[in-house]
Amino acid sequence: MPRGLLTILGSLALLGALVALPLGLVLVGLITFGDDVLFFVLAEVLILSGLLVVTMRDIIRCGLAMIVCFGALAGIYVIAGAPLVAAAQVLVYIGAISVLILFAIMLTQTKDAPAALVFQTQALAAAAAAVVLAIVIALTVGATDWGAAGERIHTATAQLAEVLFNQYVLPFEVVSVLLLAAVVGGVFLAKREEGGPS
């Protein structure tokens, strides 16, 4: 069987498993139908693509997995009732930062880069530290009373604009100056010097 077909079949099987797991949980009665299933699927896609970003050998594939990760996160923002943040996520992360990173990958890729070792020597210790970090965060979240409401609060865009342009107008302007400074600094750092090495 050709390799491309195997890849497609494998991806379809993985997708089926991703959807089947939350549906099974619905049948068991652990979660309810509707938003919960969507949240579960998006969370699975988020974690799997995040793992692919940090483990895959070919860095350009890492970049593409990162786009999937950002997309799933935008979906979770919508479920969390923050549609404007989701739109900004799609525009800024998927539209701008991913393209920036893909261009940087293409500018810095050498022929032997994918064949070279991907991980540092401390990778195992780093993995252990990351697992411990995740467990500690989960335990802390479980043990803390956040005083949260039982219902999600939907953030209407008009209301958000009202707050953004009255109460938070100074930070908003400062961020615009920061972006300008970052653009000027980025151009200055990345430009070739006159007569320097090409």
Added chain:
Amino acid sequence: MSQSLDAYLVLSGILFAIGTFGFLARRNAISMLMSIELMLNAVNLAIVAFGAFIPKLATAGSVIALMVIAVAAAEATVGLAIVIAIYRNRKTPLVDEYDAMRR
């Protein structure tokens, strides 16, 4: 599940841990920057989740998340420019070969 703050915070914690692992373990400078983006996204998810479930933070959560996205964009621009500038001098994107200050 999608109606409880804990689920969002645990998801955010897992994503942050994945980013931490990538930052500590990868050799490529751009991979490390991508891991930093993952960590920033995890923090953003936590902020949005707090905004969605704690009445006092109802709209402020979204405002802060938007600010974090803008600052992350600035960070990515400058970080990648620095990586490209270093690559031009050292001809490698691997961070463990940047040992000019150790020799």
